[in-house]
Amino acid sequence: MDKIKEILENLPDSPGVYLMKDKSGKIIYVGKAKILKNRVRQYFQSTEDKDPKTRTLVSRIHNIETIVTSTESEALILENTLIKLHKPRYNILLKDDKTYPYIRITTQDLYPKIELTRTIKQDGSRYFGAYTKVSDARKSIEVLRKIFPLRTCKRKIVEADNQRPCLFYHIKLCSAPCAGFISPEDYNEIVKDACRFLEGKQDEVLNRLQEKMQEYSSNMEFEKAASVRDKLISVKNISEKQIVLSTKMEDRDLCALIADEINSLVIVLFVRGGKLMGKNVNIMEKxxxxxxxxxxxxxxTQFYGNGREIPPEILLTHKPADVEILEQWMKSLRSKSVRLHKPVRGEKKSQLDLAIKNAEEEFLKYKLNVVYKRENIENALDKLQKVLGLSQSPQRIEAYDISNTGSQGMVSGMVVFEEGQKKPSHYRKFSIKNVDEQNDYACMQEVLYRRLRRLSSDTEDESFKEIPDLILVDGGIGHVHAVEEVLKEVDLNLPIMGMVKNDKHQTERLVNDEHNIELKKEMELLSLIAAIQEEVHRYSISFHRQKRRKSQRKSVLDEIEGIGPKKKKALLKEFGSVKRIREATEEELCMVKGISAKLAKEIKQVLN
Structure with a gap:
């Protein structure tokens, strides 16, 4: 704490960003402040009055760094950038990233394509959505292509290209720019109409199509005029089905915030051309x-700083204190002015009331479906802390399992659960390198040594640089003792438990020298531990099967006449590797089903 006191005494009086780090040096929180000194010191004043999340954050702070900025606006931009870069554990992060589908039109290309995506990138493309269902987004693309024949392929197309057109051209769902059947100028007119349509500006599209139809009719091009007429009818039919919120044709977003004692939810309704085009639900936990x-x-800052389209007006249920700074920041992103407004009466208030009603319904769904599950997980972690006598709830749990077929293709999987939830991006695979025979204990020691020694090195691996709060191994007390030897060797004191299964391969107990916990008597723990054990087993055996298939596909055995897939599989299953097949005698080879004395001799000649 002496180090923290010294930092607090020397904080600047300027606006800027502060980065809080844990004992491993990892950034666990990023914040901005109008006056850094005042804001940071607040965290350490009357900590007993703070909420549980803040108390836990403060207990883990080992260092604080500050970055001074010239203005609050600069601090806002920098804070948002650092949060997206580091994803600190204790920052409030939106839960909707990669959840809702969007329609993307790659307007930066010579011949833009239309596609479905779940990620928004600042790549020059136009994004439309979000859609609450993938099926809705796919149907929108399907309908759109019937009216505006845009390509969906991944072909690289240059001007005056002469590739063979695909089936979509022949069924009138693509203009075939790949075959040079349309110029970039004409194709981009189609793209502009498609974008206007997705923006809700159907009237503009209708006017353009009406003019085009009249032009074709005047020029006696009746077939083309009929084609445009069909598009006109399709656009009118779609427009009639959309909910009209305003007759003034405005573009705006409606943001409604609902909160309880723990979590918050923000819903965004997208209004384009006065019509409701879609919604986006965002959970902000803790x-x-x-x-x-x-x-x-x-x-x-997180929602609109992610490359999403920013309309000229955003209606809010709660107006931020730094609204002018936010408007300046959004203006820099949009290149046009943006107004953030909290209406108190009139048509805009009625629109916002609709957003609030939607938010209330979505928050109720979230509580029923998610919060109950979350509470069970938190209870399980608290129970785990209590029964194991840990100093804090195990926020990061790493689990390990060994998978092999005899001594063949021995591998291990490491899975990570953070705050009781799977974190697949931190899963890691290990191929056993230094164990030549089936020995689970030795394999487990090799894997844990390779993993834990990375803590003391300057690794850039996001998973290996993290210190686990609890290590679980698939096995009994022998596996626990094997890992404890490794912990002593690398000079680490980490809690380790073995996950024991019963005769029916069901999770039964947690064991080490101090504890023997029968999970049937601890129902809060059973579902969590069973889920972890099942996941690490699935991950390890999947890697083992993948590696075995790969070894079976490519082998020097394939070059031997008389050795087919079945005999190769039998040989590898018996001996484990080509090296051991080479070392075997002809008599030993003949013991494998299907291997004759003549074939055994041929194998020895080829391999040696």
Whole structure:
């Protein structure tokens, strides 16, 4: 704490960003402040009055770094950039990334394509959505292509290309720019109409199509005029089905925030051309006592700082304190002015009330489906802390399992659960390198040594640089003792438990020298531990099967006449590797089903 006191005494009086780090040097929180000194010191004043999340954060702070900026606006931009880069554990992060589908039109290409995506990138493309269902987004693309024949392929197309057109051209779902059947100028007119349509500006599209139809009719091009007429009818039919919120043809987003004692939800309704085009639901967990205006500001910076389309006006249920700074920041992103507004009466208030009603319904669904599950997980982690006598709830649990067929293709899998949830991006695979025979204990020691020694090195691996709060191994007390030897060797003191299964291969107990926990008596723990054991087993055996298939596909045995897939599989299953087949005698080879004395002699000659 002496180091923290010294940092607090020397904090600047300027605006800027502060980065809080844990004992491993990892950034666990990023914040901005109008006056850094005042804001950072607040965390360490009357900590017993803080919410549980803040108390846990403060207990883990070992260092604080500050970055001074010239203005609050610069601090806002920098904070958003650092949060997206580091994804700190204790920052409020939106839960909707990669969840909702969007329609992307790659307008940066010579011949743009239309496609479905779940990620938004600042790559020059236009994004439309979000759609609550993938099926809705796919249907929109399907309908859109019937009216505006855009390509969906991944072909690289240059001007005046002469490739063979695909089936979509022949069924009138693509203009075939790959075959040079349309110029970039004409194709981009189609792209512009498609974008206007997705923006909700159907009237503009209708007017353009009407003019085009009249032009073709005047020029006696009746076939083309009929084609445009069909498009006109399709656009009119779709327009009639959309909900009209305003007759003034405005573009705006409606942002409604709902919160309880722990979590918050923000729903966004997208209004384009006065019509409701879609919605996006965003969960912000563990906001606790955070002021709702501050929650809204956090949401706006993360949501619109991710490359999404920003309309000229955004209506809010809660107006952030730094609204002018936010408007300046959005203006820099949009290149046009943006107004953030909290209406109190009139048509705009009615629109926002609709967003609030939607938010209330979505929050109720979230509570019923997610919060109950979350509470069970938190109870399980607290129980785990209590029964194992840990100093804190195990936020990061690493589990290990060995998978092999005899001594063939021995591998291990490491899975990670953070706050009781799977974290697949931190899963890792290990091929056993230094164990030549089936020995689970030795394999487990090799894997844990290779993993834990990375803690002391300057590794850039995001998973290996993390210190586990608890290690679980698939096995009994022997596996636990094997890992404890490794912990002594690398000079680490980490809790380790073995996950024991019963005769029916069901998770039964957690064991080490101090504890023998029968999970049937601890039902809060059973589902969590069973899920972890099942996941690490699945991950390890999948890697083992993948490696075995690969070894079976490519082998020097394939070059031997008389050795087919079945005999190769039998040989590898018996001996484990080509090296051991080479070392075997002809008599030993003949013991394998299907291997005759003549074939055994041929194998020895080829391999030697």
């Amino acid at each position: 906001t606790y006592d955070m002021p709702e205006e501050e929650v809204m500001e956090t949401f706006l």
